[in-house]
Amino acid sequence: MRLSLTPSTEPTDYSFSHQIRTRFAETDAMGVIHHAAYLPYLEEARVALLRHLGQPYHEVRASGTDLVVLEVFVQYRLPLRFDDLVDLHLLAGAVTGTTFQIAYLLTVAAQVRATAVTVHGATDANGRPRRLPRLTGLTQFMEP
Amino acid sequence: MRLSLTPSTEPTDYSFSHQIRTRFAETDAMGVIHHAAYLPYLEEARVALLRHLGQPYHEVRASGTDLVVLEVFVQYRLPLRFDDLVDLHLLAGAVTGTTFQIAYLLTVAAQVRATAVTVHGATDANGRPRRLPRLTGLTQFMEP
Amino acid sequence: MRLSLTPSTEPTDYSFSHQIRTRFAETDAMGVIHHAAYLPYLEEARVALLRHLGQPYHEVRASGTDLVVLEVFVQYRLPLRFDDLVDLHLLAGAVTGTTFQIAYLLTVAAQVRATAVTVHGATDANGRPRRLPRLTGLTQFMEP
Amino acid sequence: MRLSLTPSTEPTDYSFSHQIRTRFAETDAMGVIHHAAYLPYLEEARVALLRHLGQPYHEVRASGTDLVVLEVFVQYRLPLRFDDLVDLHLLAGAVTGTTFQIAYLLTVAAQVRATAVTVHGATDANGRPRRLPRLTGLTQFMEP
Numbered sequence: 001m002r003l004s005l006t007p008s009t010e011p012t013d014y015s016f017s018h019q020i021r022t023r024f025a026e027t028d029a030m031g032v033i034h035h036a037a038y039l040p041y042l043e044e045a046r047v048a049l050l051r052h053l054g055q056p057y058h059e060v061r062a063s064g065t066d067l068v069v070l071e072v073f074v075q076y077r078l079p080l081r082f083d084d085l086v087d088l089h090l091l092a093g094a095v096t097g098t099t100f101q102i103a104y105l106l107t108v109a110a111q112v113r114a115t116a117v118t119v120h121g122a123t124d125a126n127g128r129p130r131r132l133p134r135l136t137g138l139t140q141f142m143e144p
Numbered sequence: 145m146r147l148s149l150t151p152s153t154e155p156t157d158y159s160f161s162h163q164i165r166t167r168f169a170e171t172d173a174m175g176v177i178h179h180a181a182y183l184p185y186l187e188e189a190r191v192a193l194l195r196h197l198g199q200p201y202h203e204v205r206a207s208g209t210d211l212v213v214l215e216v217f218v219q220y221r222l223p224l225r226f227d228d229l230v231d232l233h234l235l236a237g238a239v240t241g242t243t244f245q246i247a248y249l250l251t252v253a254a255q256v257r258a259t260a261v262t263v264h265g266a267t268d269a270n271g272r273p274r275r276l277p278r279l280t281g282l283t284q285f286m287e288p
Numbered sequence: 289m290r291l292s293l294t295p296s297t298e299p300t301d302y303s304f305s306h307q308i309r310t311r312f313a314e315t316d317a318m319g320v321i322h323h324a325a326y327l328p329y330l331e332e333a334r335v336a337l338l339r340h341l342g343q344p345y346h347e348v349r350a351s352g353t354d355l356v357v358l359e360v361f362v363q364y365r366l367p368l369r370f371d372d373l374v375d376l377h378l379l380a381g382a383v384t385g386t387t388f389q390i391a392y393l394l395t396v397a398a399q400v401r402a403t404a405v406t407v408h409g410a411t412d413a414n415g416r417p418r419r420l421p422r423l424t425g426l427t428q429f430m431e432p
Numbered sequence: 433m434r435l436s437l438t439p440s441t442e443p444t445d446y447s448f449s450h451q452i453r454t455r456f457a458e459t460d461a462m463g464v465i466h467h468a469a470y471l472p473y474l475e476e477a478r479v480a481l482l483r484h485l486g487q488p489y490h491e492v493r494a495s496g497t498d499l500v501v502l503e504v505f506v507q508y509r510l511p512l513r514f515d516d517l518v519d520l521h522l523l524a525g526a527v528t529g530t531t532f533q534i535a536y537l538l539t540v541a542a543q544v545r546a547t548a549v550t551v552h553g554a555t556d557a558n559g560r561p562r563r564l565p566r567l568t569g570l571t572q573f574m575e576p
Contacts, residue, residue, distance in 0.1 A: 001505075023332050025332075027173035029175045036468055036471035037468075040468050056371065066462050069467040072467065073433075074504050083344065127462070127463075127464070165476075167472055168475055168479060169471070169475055174356070180331070191455075200515065201515070205317075210318050213364055215362065215363050215364065216323065216360075217289075217291075218359065219358070220356070220360075223415060226490055227488065227489065315460045316459045317461070317464075
């Protein structure tokens, strides 16, 4: 297990945020958002962070690098419900030559719903591991 | 609209069948299987049909041809529920030089739940339309 | 088959629009958005229309009525790709005492990508069909 | 973080297994199975384990208990691809009065692809935490 970040439950500890609205298609028979639906939310927020950095993910991919998910951890604290506006707070950290991590806090109207951590590596277009590309500006979204 | 097949509600009118079990992740807050989940069921059954024909879809793709969905129609008659064992009955038809269609009947314990039709074309690996590959044996799964 | 609307490919023929951005999770191995992902897009746009009408879907549901999908038809004209901003144009029509239909046009930067039609009915919380609730204002989003 | 199990990469360390076949709908534009698709695989395997124990999940739910996911961890070691037959090996453990954990090993033709751990609790039908129901026989699928 590489994941080492401990996500804070305090939004001000994070450096970037992105809002999504849950979909009815993402609910399940318990009447809440299914736990698997959170992973695309985290991914959408990462893509928004890269766009914000001026390095849209489709350009990263076009340059021959895929960013792959090596590990994911989610802690579900309170359910998300249909039509919730979810604020995803992100903080990068634990950067090495080949991997970086993102910590996440999910809130709805400032109430904590979930925390998460993802670990990422880079591969070439054939899936072979390679060094991380230079993600200019990512450091300003990192933990101090 | 190209779709021209009219799916029968009689299982014996179909030439191939494939069984799936619904997943909890596919339910929604109404307590039934979400309507979008049916499309991957139809796709899984088409893939099973190609495998049955001795032409697994990954081999069709490896030969440079993608089979794309041009149109889809689903009629939801009675809900599918979590853990249902669904029999998908398939019949090919309306084959031209560039498109073919599949009609579907979905039953659970012989009770009709849904019918569907999909229209397919072929493209090369860059998404450009091309003539259909020879899908040996597909004709035996066609309407008379 | 109940569906009777013919979706126009002219955005000005529609009365409501809603924008979504495609997700990487919705792509498939052909490098485009998987055809099943369109159904949650249509649903998200319907939910946005109800919210715009001042009748959020969670309030419709809380009042004891579920709006169910009876039929869906999608025509895929050109692929959607990762990170596309998709404008979904909607028009209601074919309203009866128990069903209504929505026609959809999907465009990216004004280029037509797909058209669709859905047919809806109402049920009580136990899934039994009932008459449509009064969706105040829906008529102003209908075809003339 | 409650999760405490360390999943072994040795199939013989597990007590139950369930096979699934990946779907084309679950692939992404990198040509492999999207990382979010693994969570429904884990869930399908848990549901198969409960069925094997003679306590199908729909019966557990009908008795008024929902089993909820409190935490999930997945380590992606090698990609899954379209049409892979995936063996999911499961082992229960770390049972307390209110939570239990499941460790998972995912293999394809005996090659390790991923490991995972989920932490579960029980709620009543309104989402309020309650003690775990008696899952008869679960202990025989636990680590010694």
